[in-house]
Amino acid sequence: MNNFDYQQAASIADGIQLVSTNNKAAFVAGGTNLIDLWKYRLMEPELLVDLNQVKEHHSIEEKEDGSVRLGAFVSNADTAYHPIIEKRYPLLSKAILAGASAQIRNMASNGGNLLQRTRCYYFYDPNVPCNKRTPGSGCSAIDGYNRIHAILGASDNCIAVFPSDMCVALAALDAVVNTSGTDGERSIPFSEFHRLPGDMPEQDNNLRHGEIITSIDLPEKGFSGNYSYLKLRDRHSYAFALVSVATGLELSGDIITDARIALGGLAHKPWRINEAELFLKGKQANAESFAGAAEILLQGAKGFKYNSFKIELAKRAIIRNGLMALHPEQQLPGARPSA
Amino acid sequence: MPIVKLNINQQTYELDVLPWVSLLDAIRERLLLTGTKKGCDHGQCGACTVICDDKRILSCMTLAVMKNGAAITTIEGIAEGDELHPLQKAFIEHDAFQCGYCTPGQICSAIGLLTEGKAKTREEVKELMSGNLCRCGANANIIDAIMEVKEGGSREQF
Ligand SMILES: Cc1cc2nc3c(=O)[nH]c(=O)nc-3n(C[C@H](O)[C@H](O)[C@H](O)COP(=O)(O)OP(=O)(O)OC[C@H]3O[C@@H](n4cnc5c(N)ncnc54)[C@H](O)[C@@H]3O)c2cc1C
Ligand code: SF4
Ligand code: FES
Numbered sequence: 001m002n003n004f005d006y007q008q009a010a011s012i013a014d015g016i017q018l019v020s021t022n023n024k025a026a027f028v029a030g031g032t033n034l035i036d037l038w039k040y041r042l043m044e045p046e047l048l049v050d051l052n053q054v055k056e057h058h059s060i061e062e063k064e065d066g067s068v069r070l071g072a073f074v075s076n077a078d079t080a081y082h083p084i085i086e087k088r089y090p091l092l093s094k095a096i097l098a099g100a101s102a103q104i105r106n107m108a109s110n111g112g113n114l115l116q117r118t119r120c121y122y123f124y125d126p127n128v129p130c131n132k133r134t135p136g137s138g139c140s141a142i143d144g145y146n147r148i149h150a151i152l153g154a155s156d157n158c159i160a161v162f163p164s165d166m167c168v169a170l171a172a173l174d175a176v177v178n179t180s181g182t183d184g185e186r187s188i189p190f191s192e193f194h195r196l197p198g199d200m201p202e203q204d205n206n207l208r209h210g211e212i213i214t215s216i217d218l219p220e221k222g223f224s225g226n227y228s229y230l231k232l233r234d235r236h237s238y239a240f241a242l243v244s245v246a247t248g249l250e251l252s253g254d255i256i257t258d259a260r261i262a263l264g265g266l267a268h269k270p271w272r273i274n275e276a277e278l279f280l281k282g283k284q285a286n287a288e289s290f291a292g293a294a295e296i297l298l299q300g301a302k303g304f305k306y307n308s309f310k311i312e313l314a315k316r317a318i319i320r321n322g323l324m325a326l327h328p329e330q331q332l333p334g335a336r337p338s339a
Numbered sequence: 340m341p342i343v344k345l346n347i348n349q350q351t352y353e354l355d356v357l358p359w360v361s362l363l364d365a366i367r368e369r370l371l372l373t374g375t376k377k378g379c380d381h382g383q384c385g386a387c388t389v390i391c392d393d394k395r396i397l398s399c400m401t402l403a404v405m406k407n408g409a410a411i412t413t414i415e416g417i418a419e420g421d422e423l424h425p426l427q428k429a430f431i432e433h434d435a436f437q438c439g440y441c442t443p444g445q446i447c448s449a450i451g452l453l454t455e456g457k458a459k460t461r462e463e464v465k466e467l468m469s470g471n472l473c474r475c476g477a478n479a480n481i482i483d484a485i486m487e488v489k490e491g492g493s494r495e496q497f
């Protein structure tokens with residue numbers, strides 16, 4: 001592990017200045033991913049710039065247009081348990097609470113959650129090739145033990161998945177990521193924030209070096225009546241998803257008038273297909289309709305030696321979670337199957 | 340070297356620590372408070388759990404310099420003199436440990452859980468304690484001990 005200097009950013013502008021002028025500098029917020037990566041020598045910063053002392057972006061606020069702004073430095077736990085989020089965006093609460101552990105959620109920030117890196121085990125092993133860690137070295141997972149890897153949107157260069165639970169709900173809710181950098185401020189639609197690996201798997205997302213996530217906006221529509229987050233994994237808690245599904249429905253009687261479905265654990269970013277949601281509009285909220293949507297969402301899915309099971313598992317999870325969304329009050333701790 | 344001011348178990352310390360020293364290493368190796376344990380050093384086991392400004396956190400996943408000015412409680416700080424904390428008593432009564440390595444983290448985590456007040460049922464207590472692993476498999480008794488302190492509750496079936 002390398003040594004580094006440490007500085008506290010006094011403001012957003014100060015933070016941008018400190019990191020953008022030093023390509024060996026990195027921000028730290030909760031530290032739960034960065035410090036881990038540093039211990040694995042996957043990040044070797046010369047300078048850590050702590051964002052926690054910045055005065056702004058520590059709150060959750062309702063705005064006049066009906067949207068809600070999540071400060072980037074609010075913890076994952078405070079976000080999940082915030083009365084506005086519990087009431088208006090329970091899908092987000094459930095997804096956050098299905099991730100990591102209580103201690104980690106107390107530390108992890110909303111901004112940092114979006115930037116956590118993959119859990120591909122070859123990425124963490126410096127003795128084997130990995131294009132994400134060492135561009136051009138190859139991918140050990142494609143012909144290796146790839147049980148946890150992608151079945152959608154992968155490339156010949158990388159089949160890693162993005163591990164966040166929170167981001168699956170943010171994708172379903174059409175969140176917008178607000179950033180500030182040397183080129184000013186940007187508002188990035190959630191679907192354009194993370195990238196597919198393509199031929200640049202070292203780049204997980206479209207944030208630039210020295211650019212800071214300042215907040216995340218949730219549009220007014222929160223699907224608080226009918227929603228569900230389902231997370232399937234090797235143990236009931238404190239494990240990453242093999243497959244996860246965030247579903248939000250609007251119903252008129254038993255007819256679906258609007259639907260959102262986002263998938264986690266299957267691709268390099270949360271997976272959403274608009275046609276699947278359009279398909280559901282006007283249909284009855286039943287297993288058959290959700291099965292139709294599942295087929296559309298999984299179109300083009302490609303399994304590898306050890307993860308082909310994910311294709312069928314994802315389809316079943318989409319159907320199950322659609323039905324669970326009809327009874328959100330029955331949701332179990334840890335986003336386990338209910339209903 | 341940065342000077343870091345930490346209030347640990349209601350005593351103030353001023354430490355000159357290098358920036359890359361974790362809070363866990365500062366507590367154990369500089370302050371010699373070795374009740375807090377290092378299990379994995381990667382955020383995966385919960386053995387290093389301490390209470391920082393009333394929240395349970397993992398001391399291995401943060402730096403001492405990042406906690407300048409914070410008030411921290413470790414396992415050494417929860418008894419009142421010779422009077423054990425109710426959770427310590429309950430852990431003894433319920434046989435909630437074998438080797439004891441995970442215990443300081445379990446108890447600090449349980450204090451955090453009770454302060455947060457989000458767990459209502461036994462199921463929820465289990466879920467919100469999942470960040471603390473016990474290799475000896477004392478989990479059922481650990482949950483019993485916490486349930487007893489939470490509500491004088493009795494053992495329910497899993
Ligand atoms: C054992 C373990 C289990 C976990 N399980 C899960 C799980 O099941 N589901 C899940 O979703 N997550 C899980 N996590 C991941 C956890 O959610 C993330 O580590 C956390 O959200 C990262 O947030 P942070 O504030 O700690 O980020 P940090 O570690 O502080 O930072 C992460 C990265 O983001 C950058 N950064 C941070 N904030 C900003 C900002 N505002 N602007 C620009 N750059 C920034 C940093 O430079 C760094 O590169 C787990 C983690 C651990 C250790
Ligand atoms: S899947 Fe991606 S992260 Fe994993 S070894 Fe291949 S290139 Fe590296
Ligand atoms: S030592 Fe910190 S979580 Fe294991």
Ligand code: FES
Pocket residue numbers: 435436437438439440441442472473474475476477
């Ligand atoms: S008592 Fe041995 S690890 Fe829990």
